[in-house]
Each structure stands twice: as C-alpha cells, then as structure tokens.
Amino acid sequence: MENWIPVLFAAPTLLIIGILLSFWKSKQTDQADNCSLSLFTIIHTVIYFGISLWLIFAADLPITLFDNEYFYIDALSGYEILITTIVFLLVSLYGRGYVSGLIKAGDLDAIVLKFFYAAFCLLELLLVFGFMSNNIALLWIFIELSTIITAFLIVTLNARENILAALKYIFIASTAMIFGFIGIIILFTLSQKVIDGGSLNWTTLMDIAHSVDPSILSFAFIFLFIGFAAKSGLVPFHTWIPIAYARAPSIVAAVSGIVLNLGVYGILRLYAIGNLAGAGEFLKNFLLVIGLLTVIIAAFSILARTNTKKLLAFSSIESMGFMIVSIGIGAPVALFWMLFFQFTHSLVKTLLFFCAGIFRRQYKSNKFDMIKKPFQLQPLASWGLILGGAAIIGTPLFPIFLAKWNILSVLVSASFPAFVVLLVCFLLVAVGFVLFFIRAFNQKTEEEIQPYQVPSNMKVPIVITICLIIAMGLYIPSWLNNILLDISGILGF
C-alpha cells in the first residue's frame, strides 16, 4: 500500500496535465473554458487534501517508500504536506472567480489559460514530492523545478515587467542553488567516509551524523544554506521576493508562500543533522545572525511601503527570518512554535493575498493611495485585510501571537541581545502595518466608484480562511500538538 502514495499523488496531476495539453479543445468562450479548467484544479487539490488527511490521521508514520531510497514520509513531511494541500485547496477555490476576473479585465490571455492551470497542478505535485523526498539531491531538483514553474506562472500575465520579475527570480534562485549543489557533493563525499558507497538520504545521514567531521559538515551546510536561503527569501538573497510578489497574480503569490516553506524545511533538516554531528553551536549562531539580519532589514523595509503586495512580501521575509531565528535557538519549545508559526503564517498570508487580489481588481493598482472608500466598496476584503494584518503582526488571540510570543520568551534565556533586537523589530513591523492601513483606509474622495462585483466563490474561501485562523488562535487540537511533539523527537531536539 505504502508504495502507492507517490503514485496516488502523481496520477491526478499527470492525468490532468495530459488531458489539458493533448486533448483539451477550447469551448465557445474564455469564461466557459475557465469554469471547466478550474474544476479540474479543484478536483486535483481536493484529492491531494484527501491523501494528506489520510497521511496525518490514518497512516502509520513514518512510512518508508521503495526501500527507503528516494521517498520517505515522517511526521515532519506529513505536516508540511498538510499545510501545502490546505493552502492549495483554498487557493484553487478562490482561483475560479479570480482568474475569471483576470480574463475579463484582459490581464490574462486565453491561450495561456490551460497552461496556467496545468502549471498550477504541477507546482503542487513538485512541492509535495519535495517534502516527500528522502534524498537531498532529489529535493534539490524539485526545488529547482518549482522555481521554473513559479516563474512560468508569473509570466502568464499580460505585462512585460512580469518577464523581468520572473527572470530575476530564476537567476537569483538558480544561481544560489548551484552553490547548494556544491554543498551536496561535499556532503556525499563526507558520507562516503563513513558508509560504503555514500548516501544522501536524510534518514541515513541522521544515523551516521555522530561519526562525521563536524567542521566539514558545517562547511557543506553553508553552501547548502545559500541555496535554501535564496529559496526561502533570507537576507541577502531576498531581493526577488518583493518584485516577484508584486508582479505575480495573487493566487500565485499565495502559493509561493509554500515555496518559501520548502526552503525553511531544507534548512531545518540540515540543522538537525549538523546538530547531531556536534556542530550545533556554530550552526545556532550562524542561523541566529542570518535570521536576525533578515528580520531587521524586513522590519525597516515594511515601514516605507506604499504597495500592498510589497508590504506582504516584506512581511513574508520577516516571518521567514523569525522562523530561522527559532531554529537557531535550538530548543524543542522553539521548534514546536516555529512549526506552528509556519502553518499559521501560510494561512494568514493566503488570506491577505486573497484580499489584496480583490483590491487589485477593484482599484486596478496595488498602491495604497488608490484605495478609496474600501468599506463601502469591498467590505469583506477590507475586513479580511485588517484581520489578516492584525494576525500577522502578532495581535493577541490570533495564532501568530502565540507563536511569536513563545519564541520570544524562549529567546530571552538563550540570548538576551538577540531578544531585544527581535522584540524591537516585532514592534516595528506592527507599527509599519498599522501605519500602512491607517494611510490606506483614510483616503478621501468625492467621486463615485463602480464597485467590483466579487463572485461568491471568491468570498467563501476568504470566510473559511478567517474561521480557520480564528479557530487556531483559540484552540490547538491534540492531534496537532502530538504531531509537533513527534517532530521534535524525529529531529533529535
């Protein structure tokens, strides 16, 4: 049964891509096309969500696939896959109405439509396989391919700037990943010293970690870190995020949040190996420095933003920095809350991009000074943006508050200076968001603006996301608690 899991994941994607690219004949109108094409995507994401639920609740993790060579699912992979599939499900529901709006406004060409949906499904497959792969080289390939597919999704819009944004993304991410591959080769050589033939499997590397040379492992870690850091938008490789997020369609920006998670996931696994090998002290300091630097730069950039999507992009950078700091603390409690943060951050970012997408449709711009009469024109999107903004800065009663607060309280005892810096940045980000919203929602105007009719299938996912976020802030279910504790055990924290 277990060996069927990758097939179960791959089959719907390949089937849909096959149908779309070889047999699909366009209907009369673009809108009718969009209806049936998005239905395919929704079916796809529902199947994925179903499998991930089965993995979390019914399957006996960890599962070893194909004799442990290439694929492997433990609690951490299962958890990341669950986050991925939930976000993709919400995005595909929202995407039905959103893409139809793009076509109506002439922002999306009808000829790229089926490729857009095919790439969307393929991206989900690549991300899930990335989380499932037990082999670092395989993970490297999935990350590379996910870069390409995301870039493809960005250039489908009718704007020349998108091509430049996508190229910038490809060059930064791929260049950094080349350095990552040097790290993989060093790691492979290192493993050859311990076991015959060498290995790049997470599981094998964890087993042999205590007998490898910690200094060379740290050396390999730095190379691999460059690759993963570019993928997860850490300073100094963060420059692609604001440009790509601002140019990408909202649904692509929302799923790129998961691409960032993939980078953090790689760093987390590598750190666990380095920690077991005895390089923990060096790696902790390294991650703390990079994480803090990321948070500082993002916090100051947030203060001066005038573009909604760029604001969200810098907030993503800040959150990634926060996660890296919490890995760098190296305590099980910090890991627990970092993983919780990852889940809630993905959900909140999805909500924010949904609302930003509606604002973009309404005002034809992402600039804050174009926002006029938001509460009359787009009440749901406005409240969504405010609730999401409140959640992302860590207002009490929202789940991110729990995560940030607990991470900060662990950091006090780990490193007091780092705590002060992080606390200041935490407040700066809050100030940045509040300032942005006050400025954006107080634009005066006398003119009459035609409201953009938001179809109900775009509203439903927003409401679902808001409910999920509020629920997670009030109550952590026991299964989630158990998974997060399991993961600390697996990673040897």
Added chain:
Amino acid sequence: MIDTLIFNDIVRGLFVFVLGTAVLIITQRSLTSLFKIYAIQSFILAIMAVVLFIDTGTLNLLFIALLTLIVKTVFIPLFLHKSLKKMAVKRDIQFYYLTPASSIIISALLMFTVYFVFKNFAATLFEDSLFLLGGVIGVSLVMMGMMIIFSRKKILTKITGYLTMENGVLLFSLFMAEMPFIIELLVMIDLFIVILISTVMAFGIDSSIESFHRRLVKFGLEFED
C-alpha cells in the same frame, strides 16, 4: 590505468584550457563566440571525465562524459545559436560594475581565496593535491559564472554565465565524488529546462506580449513569429 606522471600532466593541461575558456567567456562580447567557447569548455570537461575514467575505471564517468558531450557540447549550444538567429541582438557590449580586466583580476583573487578555504579541508575531502586543484578550479569556475550573471546585461549572456557555473559544479564533482548517475541525469534535464524557459523569456523582453505568450505555450520549440 595510465602512468601517474602522464596522467597528472594531462589533467593539469586540461585545467589550463578550462581556465582559458572561462577567461574568454568573461571578456567576450560577441554572443556567437560566447556559445562556441561554452561548447569547447564542455568538450574539455568531457575529455577530463574520459581521462579520469581511464585512470580509475569507474564506468559512471564514461556515462557522464557521454551525457556532457551530447547535451552540453551539441544540444544546448545549438539551441542557443538557433535562438540567437531569431533575435535582434548579436553582441553584448555593456559591462555593469566590472570591466573585463577587473573581472579577470577578481577571478584570480577569488581562486586564491577558494584555494585557501578548501586547503583546510583537503586532508579529508581530496585524494591528493591534484584533486584539490580540480576542486578549487571547479568552485572558481562557479564564482566566475556568477560574476558573469552579475556583470552582464543581456539575458543570453547571463544564461551562459549560469551554464559556466553548472560546468564548474561538474568539474568539482568529477574530482570529489561522482554522484549516482540518476542524479546526474536529472540535473542535466533540470539544466535544460532552466535554459529553455529563460531563453523563451529572453525573447519576451524584445517581442510583443502576444507573440511571447504564443511562443511560451509552445515551449519555445517552434520559432516562427
């Protein structure tokens, strides 16, 4: 098995050629010659793999040589040439931040830095000083490729920079540990997809958005406009 001395000499000679091609790529302005130099560089790497195969007898190396020969010396340069013919640009005159001369000086400095860093780990990672040199030249090639990406303007030149980086990784892996063949194959496929998509996007910058989308959905395989 060849005589160690001759083997050392051959490999050292090939190193010189690799570095020579790298310097040419950094300074070259004409795009056609850029692709030709890249093809030559890949060809030298293929020869290097064959020489190492004769020395060690690892069959994997022969496959790598074959793969490099087919994909990197024939297929990718041909594809780039074909794309270039359809484009208005022929030369990449501009250099950002760095002039060709300063690029070469920085490359030399980078090489020394890489050498001094890797020397610390030489005992564990490399068999002997020749292999260390191979590794160092590999990583330096990666750095030079990155410099090309930073300092040149045209997308096609940047793509050549990326390809040079990838060649550097190949050189590095030849002298450290050959990866399992399946991984090498997947990396090559990945490389080709990256090149394909970014070349198609390079078209989009000069053409209208409609014709760009038409080209994009055909994955750049057909070149009528």
